Amino acid sequence: MPEMERAPLLEVKGLCKRFGGVHAVDDFNAVVNRNHLVGIIGPNGAGKTTILNLLSGVYPGNSGQIVFQGQDVAGKRSHQIGRQGMTRTFQNIRLFGDMSVLDNVKIAYSWQAKYGMLQAMLGLRGVSQTEREVEGRALHWLERVGLAEHRADMAGSLPYGLQRRVELARALAGEPKLLLLDEPAAGLNPAEVQEFIALVSGLFSELDLSIILIEHRMEVVMRLCHWIYVQDFGRTIGQGTPEQIRRDPVVIKAYLGEEFE
Amino acid sequence: MRKSLALFLVVAMLVPVMALTAGCSGGSKEILIGNIQDLTGPNKAFGVAMTNAAQMYIEKLNAAGGIGGKQLRMISYDTKSDVNEAINAYNRLIDQDKVLAVLGPPIANMGIALAPISVTKKVPIIGLFMDEKATTDAKTGQPFTYMFLAQNSAGTQARIMASYAINELKLKKFAVLYNQQNAYSVSLAEPFIAYVTAHGGTVVDKETFLTADKDYKTQLTKIKKAQPEAIYMPTYPQEIPLSLQQAYELGIKATILGDNSYIPFATASNTDPKAAEGVYFPYGVDPADAKLQQFATDYKAKWGIAAIAQSYSGWDAFGALADAIKRAYAANKKVTPDMVAAEMNKTKDYAGYQGALTISPDTHRPVGLPMVILQIKGGKPTTLTQYKEPTQ
Amino acid sequence: MSYFVTVGVFTAITIIGVLGTFILTGLTGLFSLGQAAFMGLGAYVSALLVVTFHVPFPLAVVLAVLFALGVGYFIGYTTLKIRQDFFALATFGFGEAVRAVMNESVKWTGGAMGFAGVPQLTTPWLAAAALIAAVWLVRNVRYSKFGRDCLAIRTDELAAEVMGINAFDHKLKVFLLGAGLSAFAGALSAFFTTYVEPAMFGWTQSAVWIIMVFFGGRDSLTGAIFGATTLSALPEVLRFASQWRVAIYCLIILLIINFRPAGLFGRWELSFKGLSRRRPPGAGAGKGRRKAVAEKGGADADA
Numbered sequence: 034m035p036e037m038e039r040a041p042l043l044e045v046k047g048l049c050k051r052f053g054g055v056h057a058v059d060d061f062n063a064v065v066n067r068n069h070l071v072g073i074i075g076p077n078g079a080g081k082t083t084i085l086n087l088l089s090g091v092y093p094g095n096s097g098q099i100v101f102q103g104q105d106v107a108g109k110r111s112h113q114i115g116r117q118g119m120t121r122t123f124q125n126i127r128l129f130g131d132m133s134v135l136d137n138v139k140i141a142y143s144w145q146a147k148y149g150m151l152q153a154m155l156g157l158r159g160v161s162q163t164e165r166e167v168e169g170r171a172l173h174w175l176e177r178v179g180l181a182e183h184r185a186d187m188a189g190s191l192p193y194g195l196q197r198r199v200e201l202a203r204a205l206a207g208e209p210k211l212l213l214l215d216e217p218a219a220g221l222n223p224a225e226v227q228e229f230i231a232l233v234s235g236l237f238s239e240l241d242l243s244i245i246l247i248e249h250r251m252e253v254v255m256r257l258c259h260w261i262y263v264q265d266f267g268r269t270i271g272q273g274t275p276e277q278i279r280r281d282p283v284v285i286k287a288y289l290g291e292e293f294e
Numbered sequence: 295m296r297k298s299l300a301l302f303l304v305v306a307m308l309v310p311v312m313a314l315t316a317g318c319s320g321g322s323k324e325i326l327i328g329n330i331q332d333l334t335g336p337n338k339a340f341g342v343a344m345t346n347a348a349q350m351y352i353e354k355l356n357a358a359g360g361i362g363g364k365q366l367r368m369i370s371y372d373t374k375s376d377v378n379e380a381i382n383a384y385n386r387l388i389d390q391d392k393v394l395a396v397l398g399p400p401i402a403n404m405g406i407a408l409a410p411i412s413v414t415k416k417v418p419i420i421g422l423f424m425d426e427k428a429t430t431d432a433k434t435g436q437p438f439t440y441m442f443l444a445q446n447s448a449g450t451q452a453r454i455m456a457s458y459a460i461n462e463l464k465l466k467k468f469a470v471l472y473n474q475q476n477a478y479s480v481s482l483a484e485p486f487i488a489y490v491t492a493h494g495g496t497v498v499d500k501e502t503f504l505t506a507d508k509d510y511k512t513q514l515t516k517i518k519k520a521q522p523e524a525i526y527m528p529t530y531p532q533e534i535p536l537s538l539q540q541a542y543e544l545g546i547k548a549t550i551l552g553d554n555s556y557i558p559f560a561t562a563s564n565t566d567p568k569a570a571e572g573v574y575f576p577y578g579v580d581p582a583d584a585k586l587q588q589f590a591t592d593y594k595a596k597w598g599i600a601a602i603a604q605s606y607s608g609w610d611a612f613g614a615l616a617d618a619i620k621r622a623y624a625a626n627k628k629v630t631p632d633m634v635a636a637e638m639n640k641t642k643d644y645a646g647y648q649g650a651l652t653i654s655p656d657t658h659r660p661v662g663l664p665m666v667i668l669q670i671k672g673g674k675p676t677t678l679t680q681y682k683e684p685t686q
Numbered sequence: 687m688s689y690f691v692t693v694g695v696f697t698a699i700t701i702i703g704v705l706g707t708f709i710l711t712g713l714t715g716l717f718s719l720g721q722a723a724f725m726g727l728g729a730y731v732s733a734l735l736v737v738t739f740h741v742p743f744p745l746a747v748v749l750a751v752l753f754a755l756g757v758g759y760f761i762g763y764t765t766l767k768i769r770q771d772f773f774a775l776a777t778f779g780f781g782e783a784v785r786a787v788m789n790e791s792v793k794w795t796g797g798a799m800g801f802a803g804v805p806q807l808t809t810p811w812l813a814a815a816a817l818i819a820a821v822w823l824v825r826n827v828r829y830s831k832f833g834r835d836c837l838a839i840r841t842d843e844l845a846a847e848v849m850g851i852n853a854f855d856h857k858l859k860v861f862l863l864g865a866g867l868s869a870f871a872g873a874l875s876a877f878f879t880t881y882v883e884p885a886m887f888g889w890t891q892s893a894v895w896i897i898m899v900f901f902g903g904r905d906s907l908t909g910a911i912f913g914a915t916t917l918s919a920l921p922e923v924l925r926f927a928s929q930w931r932v933a934i935y936c937l938i939i940l941l942i943i944n945f946r947p948a949g950l951f952g953r954w955e956l957s958f959k960g961l962s963r964r965r966p967p968g969a970g971a972g973k974g975r976r977k978a979v980a981e982k983g984g985a986d987a988d989a
Contacts (some may be wrong), residue, residue, distance in 0.1 A: 089848055115850035127845040129838045131905065131953075140838050143831045144850035150859050153830035154823045160830055167831070207849060333929040372929055377800075377886060381879060382693055382922060389689035406802045407881040414687065425799060432803055475789040475884075477798040504786070 040103060042067045042243050043088075043211055048097030048107075050083055057083040059267040061097070065211065070237060070244045072258035074251075074278075076288055079264040081247045082124055085213045088245070089121045090114040102210065116144055120204040121213035124247075126196050130189025134180060134199050137188045138171040141206035174202040178232065194225045198232075205236065214246045218253050230256055255279070263288060324365045325619065325629070327352075327612075328387035328396040330404070330419075335375035340400045344422070344608030345370055346597050348397055351612045361616070362623045369393060373404065380404040381411055388417050395615055395634045398423060398441075400604050402448070402477045405429075405441065412440040418635040420615045422607055424448040425481045429658045437658040440631075442638045444611035445578055445648060447659050448481035450683045452528070454576050454665050455551055456489040457684045459524055462667075463574070465549065466495050469522035471513055471537060473529055474502035482528035482553055498522050510537050514544050524549040534559040542569035554578055554603060554665070557675055567673040574678075576665040579606045579647045582677045586647050610646030614653070617644055649680070691810050695878055697918040698817040700898075703871040704914035705824045706864035707895040712904035713833065714860050715840035716770065717896065719889040720761070720777035723784035724865040726887030727754045728872030730788060730795055733804045733882055738794070743807045747873045751866050758865030762858045781889050788884040800883030801876075808878035816874055820867060821911065827863065828907055836860060837905075901942055903949025908956040913949070 043065040050058040057080045065071050073081045087094045090111040099107040106114050120141070129137050146163050153160055175181045178198045183191060188199055197217060204212055217233075218226050230253060237244060237257075248254045254261060255275045263271040263284045271284040278284055329348060331341030345368075352366045360366055369391050371383035380399065387393045398405060398421020405423020409431070412419055418440040421428075426449055429441045446454070459465045468490050473479040487497050499520035501513035514537075517525060525548050527537050534556060541550065552560060552575030560570045579586055586606065593601040618637035622629045639655040654661040664680040687695075703725055710716050732750035735741040741749065765776040788795050795801055827833055838846040839853050847853055876882045894917075902913025920938065924931035942950060 091844060091848075110852075111844070111847035112850050112852045115848050120850075121848055123845070127842045129841040129845065131841055132834065132837050136834050136837075139831070140834055140846065140849050140851065143835050143838075144852070146831045148830070150827070150832060150863070153827050153832050154863075156822075156826040160826075164830070203849065334932050338929075370928060371925055372931065374932060375885070377881065377883060378696055378879060379921070382689070382696065383925075385687070385689040385692045386922070386925070403800050403881075403883050403885070406800055407879060407883075410803075410806070410880045427799070427802055474792070475786075475798045477800070477883075480792070480798055504789075 041065060042069075042102060044098075044100040045088070046098040046100070048084070048087060048099065049095045050080075050087055050092075051095055056267045058087065058094070061264075061269060063262055063269075065243050065245060067210075067243055068237075068241065069260065070246065070258050072246045072248065072254040072261040073264060074248065074254055074261060074288065075264035075270075078266070080267040081264055082215055084264070085121060085215050085245070085247065088114075089119060089213060112144070115207060118208070118210040119213065120207035120209040120211075122197075122200045122204050122215055122217055124215040124219065126193075126200055128188040128196055128199055128203075130187065132188055133185050134188050134191070135168070135171055135175065135184040137199055138174055138203050138206045139167050141203055141208075142167040142170060171206055174206045177205070177236070178202045193220050194222070197221065197229075201232075205240075210241070210243065212242060212244045214244060214248075216247055216249060218248055218250050226250065226253065229253070233257060324367045325361060326391055326393040327366060327368045327615070328384070328391065328393035328417075329368050329370040330373055330380055330383045330387070330396060330408075331370060331399050332375050332401065333370065333372035337375055337401060339602065340604045341373075342599075343602050343604035344397065344400060344611070346593065347601075347605045347608035348612040350593065350596065351609055351616065355616060361620050362627075362629075366616070368397070373399065375401075377404055377407040380408055384408055384411060384415065384417075384419070388415050393417065394619065394629060394631055395420065397421065397608075397612055397615065400424075400608075402428060402481060405443075409438045409441050412438060416440060416635075417631040418442060418615075418638055420444055420611050420638065422604065422611060424451070425477065426657075426659070437656065440635050441658055442614075442635075442653060443659040444614055444651065444653075445607045445660065446663050446665060446683070448478070449485040450659075450663075451554060451576055451665065452482045452484075452486040453489045453683050454667075454681055455526065455553070455574075456486045456495075457493070458574070458576070458667055458681050459526075459549075459551055460490065460493055460495050461684070462681075463524070463549065465523045467521070467523045468495055468497050469499040469501070469517040469520055469525045469548070470497060471501045471503070471510065471517060471525060471527045471529070473505060473533060475505045476530055478530060479528050483526070486526050486528070508536060509540070511540050511544060514541050514546065517548075518544055518546050522548050524551055526551045528553040529555075531555050531559045535562045538569045538573070539566060542566060549574065551575065556670075557581070557603065557668070560670060561673060561675065570670045571673070573670045575668055576681070577668055577675075578603050578665060580666040580677055580680070581668075581675060583647070589647065606647040610644070610648050610651055613646055614638070614641050614644045614651055617641065687810070693919065693922055695808065695810055695813045696875075697915055698813040699871050699875045699878065700895075700918045701817055701911055701914040702820045702874070703868050704895050704898050704910055705820050706867035706871075707892075708899050708904075708907065708910035709824060709827065709836065710860055710864040711896050712899040712910060713828070713836035713840060714857060716766075716857060716861070717774040718777040718861070718864065719774055719892045720781035720784070721864060721868050721895055722887040722889065722891035723781035724754045724758060724868035725872035725875070725891070726784055726788060726882075726884065727757060728869030729876035729882045729887070730801065730872075731869075732873035733801055733876040734794060736807075736877075737801075737804060743805075743877065747870070750873045751869045754865050754869030754872075755862055758862050759858070762861040762865075766854055766857045766861060777892075778889050781887070781892060785884045785887060788887070795884075798884065800881055802881050804876050804880045804882065806877060806880050808874045813874060813878070816870070820870070821907075824867075825907060832856070832859070897939060900949055901939060903951035903953065905953040906949065906951040906955055908954065909949050909951030912951065 041064045045063040048061040075081055090109050093108045098105050148160050148163055175184055178201055180198055218229050261278045262269055265287045270287055271281045331345050332338055333341050356365045373379040396419045398419040400422035402423045402425035405428030409428050420442045422445050424447055426447050429437055429443050431438055470483050472483040499517050503510050529537055550573045552573055554577050556575040590601045618634050622633035622637045641653040644651040649664045652661050662682055664682045667678045667681050668675045669678055707721055728750045731753045732746040735746035736743055761780050765773055789797050835851050835856050843853050898913040898917045899910050902909030920935055924934055927934055
């Protein structure tokens with residue numbers, strides 16, 4: 034399954050990150066092909082979020098390569114990586130709480146909107162035209178995640194489950210090739226989890242999109258992912274298809290426990 | 295929510311308008327004089343001194359029947375050391391309160407800022423703004439028609455000190471130490487240097503410091519090396535004890551010349567009495583004068599604080615203004631701001647605490663107004679002599 | 687010129703300066719204590735050009751604003767990379783340094799004595815036109831992507847970066863906009879009072895502008911304008927209180943900030959198309975401020 038004709042969308046080689054003396058990520062290697070859904074699992078403190086932070090340029094790694102669409106993006110800043118087609122959500126939801134839901138999603142288009150400060154100041158015609166386009170595209174994503182009627186609400190005033198969906202819409206509005214989801218089902222009730230699984234698999238089948246998913250709920254990972262990396266203390270202790278992972282004795286011992294046998 | 299906000303908006307907009315127009319009454323039964331002073335902020339002491347003195351003058355005058363049967367009333371506005379506030383206050387005094395004349399602040403910058411405004415508003419300002427730019431239009435060299443100074447200008451004060459040092463103390467080699475950020479300091483230092491160099495003296499060193507500086511030893515060490523016979527230190531109240539103390543600690547033996555803020559700051563408790571010993575400085579009034587001491591006693595009794603230089607000169611400024619109003623009323627049976635301005639020009643030998651005040655129509659500043667030269671002896675300012683600006 | 691007109695012109699000039707602070711501090715969350723220094727640059731440069739070099743007034747104003755933008759670019763480029771709390775200190779240092787230069791270059795600026803004899807060329811009509819133009823410009827920016835980006839960066843800079851926004855670049859643009867507006871206000875003020883002195887442009891002036899923005903509501907353009915108008919006029923209204931008016935003024939501000947932390951207007955905007963069209967439902971002025979935004983700095987909670 035890894036060997037395909039086209040070059041992979043993302044190839045991570047020897048990625049390392051230390052915080053003080055702690056190896057948060059130690060020699061991480063991974064391949065994400067186009068239109069694939071990859072999961073990263075592991076116990077708390079395994080370095081999963083650190084991997085997403087390194088990929089999205091929140092901070093630089095100590096060594097290693099991150100080849101995204103044929104370009105090494107290691108060491109690039111977040112906004113550069115975002116513009117290249119890699120967007121993400123956060124484990125603890127980072128919405129712009131003081132802004133409306135619609136404006137939150139519009140933020141994804143700021144860097145693409147084709148007008149400068151001077152044009153904005155003078156309110157030239159191109160500005161309102163671009164703004165209408167942006168609004169249309171942002172609304173499209175809100176409709177897709179089922180939040181159109183909340184467009185004018187303050188993002189910070191929405192219930193938790195809806196905030197997760199706003200964040201997803203915002204990340205999708207960046208029109209990414211690779212979407213990083215950091216525990217997107219955390220805090221959702223069982224019904225919401227089912228809706229979420231349906232939403233992600235729906236989006237995945239509609240869009241030309243790859244996803245890296247970090248999740249504690251095995252149900253979500255096992256049902257959605259094509260390939261799974263298992264991390265423990267910064268190291269990859271196993272990888273494979275959900276079926277292989279389920280049977281891997283190392284993984285079971287370190288993480289999954291008896292129930293998945 | 296929306297309605298209450300809109301209502302609030304309307305009320306909030308209306309209140310200022312009503313408050314602004316409230317002062318428009320201005321009955322013709324009294325004569326209104328405006329007063330623009332720093333009643334808050336760092337220069338509060340000066341503003342309060344002038345206001346208190348003027349208030350005492352008004353009470354005395356009103357008790358004696360006022361002017362032409364009308365009582366005087368003063369409207370005071372605070373300027374909190376802000377030039378824009380002074381401009382607003384002046385405009386308001388004229389447009390809303392319809393005052394006849396204005397008692398101005400003892401702050402040079404405010405005088406300079408008000409001068410061009412007075413050209414269009416045409417209501418005279420009599421004040422203590424020492425800098426000559428407040429009374430003389432730098433572009434034309436002519437005096438501002440409505441600006442009058444009621445104490446010696448900074449230039450005159452500096453020249454009095456310089457002339458006394460050269461002609462009476464027979465000193466020739468001078469150094470100057472001053473605060474380059476302070477208008478008062480600068481406006482004294484420059485004419486002093488000009489006078490000295492024009493009258494056979496030399497300035498061997500000129501050192502400056504900034505308002506925030508507390509340590510002048512670097513400057514004083516350079517001055518010491520230049521070996522002057524005297525050092526002119528025209529500085530502000532809080533800087534006087536520091537500069538005297540540090541000069542003394544460096545063993546500087548040169549004669550120290552000061553300015554009219556040296557009372558009471560040169561003998562402040564944080565100064566070593568020896569550091570201030572022998573210092574010469576000019577002062578607007580003679581502290582030994584019996585008439586002055588009576589005023590100081592009354593002032594203390596009424597306001598509970600001691601009179602300072604601006605109390606005496608403030609009294610003089612208001613007195614000269616009241617006299618001008620009296621003369622204008624006597625001559626015309628009515629009085630307008632223009633008449634007051636015209637009469638201010640004719641002020642001659644008004645008997646004030648500073649001496650005989652005569653205002654020159656050519657400069658709108660006093661001519662021949664003496665100052666008193668004092669020397670600190672045994673820790674106390676001691677009157678030496680009266681001294682006038684040399685005429686040559 | 688009558689008292690009301692004078693107060694009106696001063697207020698208009700203040701509003702123009704406050705508009706820059708609204709974008710910079712209100713929307714973007716950057717506390718600059720050097721805004722008044724840009725006003726000073728605008729005032730001194732335009733006054734010098736006209737009085738000393740006989741440059742025509744309109745050209746002098748343009749040159750003064752360009753000069754302030756040049757200085758602003760340098761200051762912004764060097765200080766916006768540092769942490770935001772240090773940014774306030776850095777701009778404070780810049781502002782006081784500018785004032786020191788004004789005081790020291792006696793030959794050009796007149797030093798502490800101030801720069802007198804500037805012709806009165808700021809007419810009430812010019813001030814009114816300048817005010818309308820400035821409000822219009824800032825309003826356009828507020829409702830463009832730049833306005834959104836400001837808020838996004840203020841709320842969560844990391845999230846904004848991840849969405850492709852170059853926060854540094856954006857802050858620099860906003861800083862320049864603020865510098866330009868301040869300098870413009872400064873030029874207008876110099877040619878209105880006819881006199882400039884360094885004491886007018888201290889950090890306390892910058893702080894007053896920030897207070898005006900928070901008084902009216904940091905998220906509301908209407909609020910910023912209202913705050914600037916009210917707090918400019920308030921000292922005049924309180925004149926009857928003589929030496930107590932500073933205390934009363936401070937008390938009023940304290941009460942507002944205490945009881946309406948989002949400012950008088952919160953996010954409410956005056957709109958001509960239906961009173962509160964722009965107000966999102968469920969977010970009344972002052973209420974509906976951030977509630978459930980997840981805690982910050984947890985991006986590497988799993989590290």
